[in-house]
Amino acid sequence: MVNRFMQSRLRDLVFLAIILFALPAFLSNPFHYDLATQMAIIAATVVGLNLLVGFAGQISLGHAGFFGLGAYFSGIMTGSYGWSSIPALLVGAVLVGIIAWIVGRPILRLKGHYLSMATLAVGFIIAIIINNETWLTGGPDGMPVPSLDIFGWELSPFGSYSLFGMELDGNQAWYLFAALVLLVAVWFAQNLIDSPIGRALRSVHGSEVAARVVGVNTASYKSLVFVISAIYASLMGGLYAHFQGFITPAVAAFDFSIVLITMVVLGGMGSTMGVILGAVVLKLLPQVLADFQELETVMFGLILMLTMIFMPKGLLPTIQMAVSKRMKKKAGGQA
Structure with a gap:
């Protein structure tokens, strides 16, 4: 049974890799690459959110707040303080994880509507802080963010790069990087799901009472998955900021939180490949419906x-x- 599950996960990962690396053959202009890169980054975000919602059965209506924190921390540290991008992304993720652990311990004791309202309040607080601290974040006007710096190698949508003898423009390079990040995000999530932690999370989703009876520390596991999903959001928020080159408080807005949770529900809660499909559909629909x-x-x-x-x-x-x-x-x- 375990081997069959592992084979299925590996098959899904290989299938996703084939799609991601074959997709450039159908992308004909910079706009297509821009949209595909955004899809990959947002899909990785909802893969992390699915661990919380789809596997642990907990709700978060303020997850864009963590995405925004990661985006602004990386933008501020690289733009105002001269940090390299990788340390900024990693330190931001650690700080967001600590914040998630601090706020998650009390609010995850709540259930149903009370939990929804508590996570919504966390998201609102983060959005208000980002919007009001103009001296640091630029306020409603937003702030510019430097290009992604990977150990001295600058990744910019406006650059040109050589990879394995292929000449790539900045949009193509960014897409391939985002696709690789998505694969790593999915690989980590699948390994977590198949681990004892994943089995504990599924037991919490099924019945917290039954999980506690068999010795599962439900409070600790709920806090852990809340922190992991927040770290996913922080890292992807930072990458999104460097890719866009400019961010506004919209990255932490309530509307974006609803979009993220809708992607999980639409694609299929508890299905890693499903939530990726949900992210793709919700990013494509506005483009398809633009003529209306x-x-x-x-x-x-x-x-x-x-x-x-x-x-x-x-x-x-x-x-x-x-x-x-x-x-x-x-x-x-x-x-």
């Missing part, structure tokens, strides 16, 4: 509503179940 102008928001909401009514388990799990049923029916007919 004032009806764009209405159609966007309608599509999401119909999807959740007819695919309550999420896009990918529903598709997988439909394919499985069809294969079983075909096998039964042949027998």
